[in-house]
Amino acid sequence: MTMHYKHSLKNKSKSKPSGLMWQWILSYTSVLLMPILICSFYYFHSYNLVEQRTLSNQHLILENSKEQIDSAFYDAINLSNHLQLNSYINMLAHGKCAVDSTPALDRHYLSGDLKMLQVSNALIQQLNVYFPASDYIVTAASAHEMSMLPYMDNVGISFQDWQQILEELDGTHIVCMTPENSSCLVLAKTLQSDIHGAPLAVMAVQLDRERLIHKLQNDLFPEFGGVFALIKTDGVLLSSDSGSAVLEELSFPSIFTFFDSRDDGSLYDTSTASVGKSYLIDFYPTLIPEVGLISVTDKSVYKADLYKLLEVLLFTLTVCVITGLFVIFYFSRRNYKPVEQIVHYIKGYGGDDDNDTNEYHLIMKILTHNQSELEKQRALLRNNYVQKILTGEIAFHQISGPVAEAFSLHFPADRVCVLLLSPETSQESGFSSEPSPADNTEQLVYFIIENVLKELLSGQFPDNYFCIQHRQIAVITCIPGEAAQPEQSLEHIVQELFSFLTRNYQIELKAGISSIHHKDGLSTAYLQADAALEYIKLFGNHPLCHYASIPQEQEIGAIHLNTSDYVVNLILSGSQPQLSDYFSTLRRDLESSRLSSADARSCYYFFYQVTARLRLYCQTHYSFIPSCLDFIGDTFFQIPLPELLTQVQEAFQKASEQLQEKKEMLDNNRWGTDIRRFIQNNYFDADLNLNTLAEHFHISPSYLSKKYKEQYQSSVIDYLYEVRIRNSIQLIQDTNMKVTEVAQMVGFPDSNAFIRIFKKITGITPGKYKAELISKT
Structure with missing residues (x-):
């Protein structure tokens, strides 16, 4: 998805309340409430302990008494069984x-x-x-x-x-x-x-x-202040305290009704009008129907010891609240303002023009003004290099040692996973789906997302590589060998990222996560993350999608699609009749059935995956992508399904023809094509020369030079200089870098050598070329 952040500095409006002040207040409150919560926890924990101890004793005694009563009843019932005979x-x-x-x-x-x-x-x-x-x-x-x-x-x-x-x-x-x-x-x-x-x-x-009463009384603990009674719905059968007034006021039918309807161990809570006390009643049914054993406990028994504890709690709460009110509002007001300024810029409210105090300007100064043009271009070059690794333009084994060292692409673990993050399009957030150059505010959004995610990943996954492309953030995450359930951990971290960005910056994301692959399969992992992100766009069930959770359907309704690998192999085989038969069968199935909206979207998604896989195969095996496969875009999912099948069939047939032609050409000159491709991807390496090329391809320098000249009628070094000068011209046109900086960027440590070769190829020096550009504009 392409997204752009729109924001104007000309018509600045007054800052609207963002609510961040209250977020900071809640944040500090959560810290300062710790002593309050500790005291509260201590009180209620102590209260519950006393209560549970009393009730547990009561329940234990009641259970033991019930067993004795039931034993007497059981003996009597056994006598009746004996007498029946x-x-x-x-x-x-x-x-x-x-x-x-x-x-x-x-x-x-x-x-x-x-x-x-x-x-x-x-x-x-x-x-x-x-x-x-x-x-x-x-x-x-x-x-x-x-x-x-x-x-x-x-x-x-x-x-x-x-x-x-x-x-x-x-x-x-x-x-x-x-x-x-x-x-x-x-x-x-x-x-x-x-x-x-x-x-x-x-x-x-x-x-x-x-x-029987004597047995009940012998089971009671000395500190127990309750009463045991064997009851029926119409009265007391026997009691451990024959003079207890509370038993006379109890509603025995209500007790039976309460415990008959519950089996969760809850107690019956009641109070007496004459005495004015509250009681808890526990109950056990006996072997005799409508006869039960109850225990009645006065609540004041376990409340009396807590009054002093309650006084200490109230004193502590009072001190904490008074102190906390001052501290919370002071630090909240002081600390929330910088973040609020950032959010105001992200949401397009404008902000304070004072660059010395505005947090937005300070961060943008870190991102831009404190970074030289040379550092910017190096960062951009590294970003593009990682992007080529992800898209398959650079195979993992083609990453040379000097480039890996210069860009810190070490990949210490063999397993990797790719995350693909995309800011969500919405009018309120300021993002637009229309492509345009990234502005400073967009850089700020990416800066926040990247640094927050790095912090979240640092604990379990310390080795990560970021790149930005098509206004999406791709993250290569190295999976340590000792990591337990890494996929679930990554999903949890992304969920934390969503929550943090939404809560603090009102930034909403969508994220696709690939399966775990060997690092040689980075391009496949990126393809899966992109497919997962596209699945979210198409079905919109959740902002986070793991590729492994996507159903890989071969049949949708009455349409037999087969697998994406089958269709790709069909295209690569070059068999046009089989390809035509495949789509003819799909059209017949489509005409004879009515697909639901979900099934139709599944068909769109299937052909999106096939096209993406085919593009990746072309890139990794033939170093080019047929232009007929560029039809994937925002309008792809808006075309009626019958028309889409026609468009896809035509594109696949053209791609199949072009691949057959490309295959015949590569069979003759693949050796030279691989060398040129390596030079195009590593031209900026100052150590790249004939010897390092020969070492990389495991052949001698003389044989490499001879074979290359036979195929292209020019030397390897001439082509290297041609690629470097071509990229230097682009830098001169697009940046204000000095000649020495341009030379360093394209792999010339000596600026004099760069000027000499530039003049040899273009006819003028870099300085004059720049001057002519300025005069023309």
């Missing part, structure tokens, strides 16, 4: 008796069985079995009719209790209750029932309530 109960439940026996005798034998079972568990006070049909109750001590209950000794379950048990068993098979004026806890279960579900035999186990 008792033959006397089966007979008596159905109004029958054993052979050679009577019901009275069976009840007597059953009483004996109950007595044996009762003595096996110390928690059981009494075992009762009631037969509704005969209205008899059998216990371990006796067997009698229900009507005889008032006359029996040590009765734990009254007539009214039995009626309540039968009513509750009507909807369930097991119930738990506390009889009135009794010291026991009753667990009742249906042993036998008729086909309608009516109970024929009911077991009621009387558990020693005092022993």
Whole structure:
């Protein structure tokens, strides 16, 4: 994408508030709030520790108590299971008796069985079995009719209790209750029932309530100030504190409803009206339906120790806030102004004309005025050299040692990755898609992006090489051998770059990232980064795209495209009929199907990739790019797909013809072409001569000179001088460099030799040539 930053110094408007002041305030606030946050963290951490310790103790005790309660219930349920198999109960439940026996005798034998079972568990006070049909109750001590209950000794379950048990068993098979004026806890279960579900035999186990409470109280820690209780929806069954007033005010149905709907370990928070305190309630369900074990803890237990800590916190916060207000506003006002001036210039607001105080002018002075024309041209030459490496004009093995040393192109690692960054086009940001020469503001934007990215990369990827082309920043990143997950790390760094530039300078970027390649495949890596950037432009899903994440589709809808390598090989083969058949098939598929917008864009992107790959192949193998392949541009994606196929087919056919002709020519003179190409790319190297050329191509100087002269009828050195003088003329026309500086730039350490050769080739000296240019303008 081509982008340009528009900005006029003639009509400067008053600076608009950029919001950077508040960004600096927030930045300093984040630093000065550290003691506040530390104190706050300490307080809340201590609060949470006390709270968690209390609640953990409570939960642990509750869990242990629940296991003991469940153990008692489990033993009772096991007794009921055992009694269900008792033959006397089966007979008596159905109004029958054993052979050679009577019901009275069976009840007597059953009483004996109950007595044996009762003595096996110390928690059981009494075992009762009631037969509704005969209205008899059998216990371990006796067997009698229900009507005889008032006359029996040590009765734990009254007539009214039995009626309540039968009513509750009507909807369930097991119930738990506390009889009135009794010291026991009753667990009742249906042993036998008729086909309608009516109970024929009911077991009621009387558990020693005092022993159960004693077990709960023994589990409590001395510092625990809570209450444990076994509850039903309609009341308390037993409690570790029988005189607790808070239990009388709790809504037990609400507690069951709350914990039935949650399984995240949260606690029930409630308060009492009479006492005016807040409580936390933990809950465990038991084996018996609608019966649970709860613990009730007063919140004041773990709040009392935090009041002094809270006083220290408030004092510290007060001191920090008062001191921080002065420091924050003073340093924020002092430091935000330089960055604000830069942003104002980037956004086109103009700025202060005082060059001595304006940060924009100071940075531009670093970029321009403090750099000599010679240094500028050297930087430009290095930039262009790196650009040629990326585009394949210079193969990696063709980088000579002196040039690598002069440009610091050492490439210490064998693996590389290419990042391609492009400022986003927007009217507000000041960038335009119309190409024009880069101005100072554009240089400032590139300067900021490059230096911020260098800083972000320096930790994990210290070796990086930047170049700017087509208003895009290409970054060659060397991947150290010990780097773990380098691709994910690079994506994370680019995301940090996006965030920093957007937050501080309102600069928005798009970025394409290549896969990791060996350094010999730099041009392929650059091609992938460019393809990823173009994918963003076409699909616009995210400002960052990794080439590996792009789907490489061979079929789009009903159109069979095959692979990009297949199409490139088809063009290189020179088979025009096969190429025509390929596009004819695509047209038929296109006519017989309707593509979605996304599928159409995928077709555009496929042919963009094919063309880019073909251009790279032509550059690296034939040192030229056919002009028919220059149709890739902003209008490429605006052409209707049928017309695009026609245009692409014509371009590919012409390219195939030109490549065949070029191949025949190169077969005859490739040797000389490689030498000329090397000279064109390294002419500025002062050490480049016949001997270094011969050493690079691994042949003797005499053989090189002889072969070259046979092919081109001139010497190698003559061609070297021709290339140098041609580039020196361009420098004289475009810059104000002195003759000695021009000589150094094109590889002449001796300016006298440069003047002599310049006059020999052009007929005049460099000074006179410059004078004639000035007189003509």
